[in-house]
Amino acid sequence: MFEYTEKIREIVKRLLQDRVVDGVIGFRKGTVPMMNHPFFMKHIEQVPQLYWDSWCGVNLANYLPKRQDKVAVVAKGCDSRSIVVLIAENQITRDQLYIIGIPCKGMLDRRKIYDTVRTRGRDITDVMERDGLIVVTGKDFSLGLDRNQYLQENCAICLHRNPVIYDELVGEMVPEQEIDRYEDIRAIESMSSEKRWEYFSKLTEPCIRCYACRNACPFCYCPQCFVDESKPQWVGKTIDPTDTLTFHLLRAFHLAGRCTDCGSCERACPVGIRVRMFTKKLEKDVKELYGYEAGVQLGERPPLDTYRPEDPQDFIK
Ligand code: SF4
Ligand code: SF4
Ligand code: SF4
Numbered sequence: 001m002f003e004y005t006e007k008i009r010e011i012v013k014r015l016l017q018d019r020v021v022d023g024v025i026g027f028r029k030g031t032v033p034m035m036n037h038p039f040f041m042k043h044i045e046q047v048p049q050l051y052w053d054s055w056c057g058v059n060l061a062n063y064l065p066k067r068q069d070k071v072a073v074v075a076k077g078c079d080s081r082s083i084v085v086l087i088a089e090n091q092i093t094r095d096q097l098y099i100i101g102i103p104c105k106g107m108l109d110r111r112k113i114y115d116t117v118r119t120r121g122r123d124i125t126d127v128m129e130r131d132g133l134i135v136v137t138g139k140d141f142s143l144g145l146d147r148n149q150y151l152q153e154n155c156a157i158c159l160h161r162n163p164v165i166y167d168e169l170v171g172e173m174v175p176e177q178e179i180d181r182y183e184d185i186r187a188i189e190s191m192s193s194e195k196r197w198e199y200f201s202k203l204t205e206p207c208i209r210c211y212a213c214r215n216a217c218p219f220c221y222c223p224q225c226f227v228d229e230s231k232p233q234w235v236g237k238t239i240d241p242t243d244t245l246t247f248h249l250l251r252a253f254h255l256a257g258r259c260t261d262c263g264s265c266e267r268a269c270p271v272g273i274r275v276r277m278f279t280k281k282l283e284k285d286v287k288e289l290y291g292y293e294a295g296v297q298l299g300e301r302p303p304l305d306t307y308r309p310e311d312p313q314d315f316i317k
Contacts, residue, residue: 002129004052004102007170008074011100013047015072021098022069027056033127034110038063052170054129057107057152059262061218065091072098076107078154078262080163081295082218085258088302091221094165101166103174106155107263108134111272113150117143154263154276157181165298182284188277200245200278206271207244209237213265213275214251219258226250252278257286257302260295 008026015021028039029051036055040063041047052074060073061082075083080099086092117124117136126137134145155161159181162173188199211227214220226234227247235250236243259279266276286292289312290303303311 002053004170005050008052008100009047009050011168011170012041012050012072013044015098016042016044016047020070021072024050024072024074025060025063026050026072026074026100027052027058027060030055033124034108034113052102054105054108054134054147055110055127057263057267058216059218059260059264061086061262062216062264064097064218065221067092067096070096070098072100074100074102075163075166076102076104077158077161077163078104078260080165081160081260082262084164084295084298085260085302086218087298088300089219089258094298097167099163099166099168101163101169103163103169103171104155104158104161105174106151106158106161108147108150109152113145116145116150152263152267153274154261154266158261160293160296164296182280184277185281185284188281200248201241203273203277204244204248205241207239207248207273208271209239209244209247210270212268212270213273216264216268217255217259218262218264219255220251226254248275248278252282255279256282257290257292257304258294259283 012024012026015024023040023042026039026041027036028049030036034055036051036053038058038060039049041049059079059082060075061079064073064083064086080101083097083099087094113127113134113136114124117138122138122141124136124138128135129147132147134147134150136143136145157179159177159179161176163169188196191199214225227237235246259282261276261280261283263276266274269275283294286303292303294302
């Protein structure tokens, strides 16, 4: 996806020259391979620093809540759906945004690449993409890997790779995938309640309560998160399994009907916990119960703030 870089620079240069926006939120190349980072810029001289490739996985919608200025934001499919949700939640208005849409081919998982290369006892110095191949180089080697085998887990099952709203696209729309998103969730649903408890307890066992997953999420924008509150204290602050699981369960419920499965939480987790297993289950429930997918339609109200007489209500019987 490196080919998008020049187009992004061209668009941003024009927007700043014509004073269409006050600033821009995009990416610049990271100082270590496969770790590009968000880049906030206001000046034309900074345009050459803008960058794009398959390691721009951070969801830039995370930097939009409560902004007062007008910004251009580079948005993949999931970022654009997150923007739609934030507009519905009155965190930003459409008029404040110039959306530079990225038809997304999926972000790559640096951990999988490290695992492949390190098992051969090698350190990586550079990674490039070429014709569907990832070319990994180190001191004494160069290795070609098939891109499709190294997609982030959420990207491999993404159904909305193209931006749902945008002002300008950086390339042709990509074909959308038709794929079963919920195979793993169905496997968990089929477990007994004891096994499910065991599964989620084990899943969260390595959690160190660093909150990187929360901080990377565009929908965790509460001025005071329930885990930081001390009067009253809703949940213990330790890494005792009960406290940890309570944090994850409550966070997941706060994201019901809102999560766009952008994968930012999982990418941010320093110990590699699959936190999306919580949010994906609720995503599936909301889809099945209300026929709703978060952020797909601008202007559509989310099911949890809408009342329809025909809504399922078995749970209150
Ligand atoms: S979730 Fe979809 S839109 Fe988002 S980075 Fe992955 S493939 Fe792209
Ligand atoms: S919970 Fe994770 S996958 Fe869902 S929107 Fe937040 S960061 Fe993205
Ligand atoms: S990022 Fe990982 S370790 Fe940190 S709180 Fe979230 S799940 Fe736990």
